[in-house]
Amino acid sequence: MSVNLAQIIRARRSVRGLERQDLAAAIGCDVRTVRRWESGSLPRSRHLPALRAALGIPLDEMDRIMLELIRDGDLRIEGPEFLEARGLSHGWLAETLLAMDRRLIDIHPALGVHDPDQWAPVFEALPNCWRLLTHRGEIIGNWQFVPLAPGIQEEMRAGRVLDSQIRLDHLVTLDLPGEFDMNVTAMVLEPSYRMGKGLVMLLRSFLEQVCELAHRKVFFSSISANAWTPEAILLCQRLGMHASGKVTNERGVFFETTVADLPNSLGFPEVSRLVECYHTIVARPPNNAEVR
8 A cells, every 4th residue: 555644744743733833843844844745745855854753753664654655766866967957056065965964973073074165175176076866856865985195095094184174185186097095975865765775876876986987097996984873884894894993082983995895795786897897997007107
């Protein structure tokens, strides 16, 4: 039987003795928004945690509801064209992703969450290094990575440079062939989309982008990431990454791997294609040397 979220909202609001304005106040939206939901519009992802809490909907039930409501065709991987089509700036993107980080990563902003003024120029300078997952035009997830200048990987491994401290002068461009260190600075997805194809789409688009760069003779000698949540730690382990350091006194863990060590057990054809790219296109060059 199909899910009717509008009916669920109306019924739970009635059982709890809430007027529409009461529910709107609890969620932080206006009454017209609640009225639209009760008429069949889907809530935006940023409203889902407060909506679930206000109506007492268990997390697993909300996940099931969203899985049944979301059609695969509603999910899209988008890049710079998302901003261009809407006339949005890289500063807007940095602010939006910062707000998502703050909601989903429960750590002090100075340690693991990015500053928008710091990251806006990074997004602009490195358009090949980030992608968004959208649902009906709303950002529900993203991945980002940065190509590190020589020596920065070691600084990050030692905890002397954090994600939040990365600046343009810590990075290199990918305009020319070469071999670099990569740090994955984000692989973020709204909780209600994690049980479906959302995470798979994010991971596959990331692998596709790394493979595309390999075809342009841009290689990565290592892939690292700071994992700030238990879910991120499990994901890094699932991707065959090994822990090689702690991030300050917080719960962050520094993980590393190489393309050759990505596990085929993931079942993604992109993994096999990526490994093949690294082994058969050209002999990989010395670090940061041009391929001739």
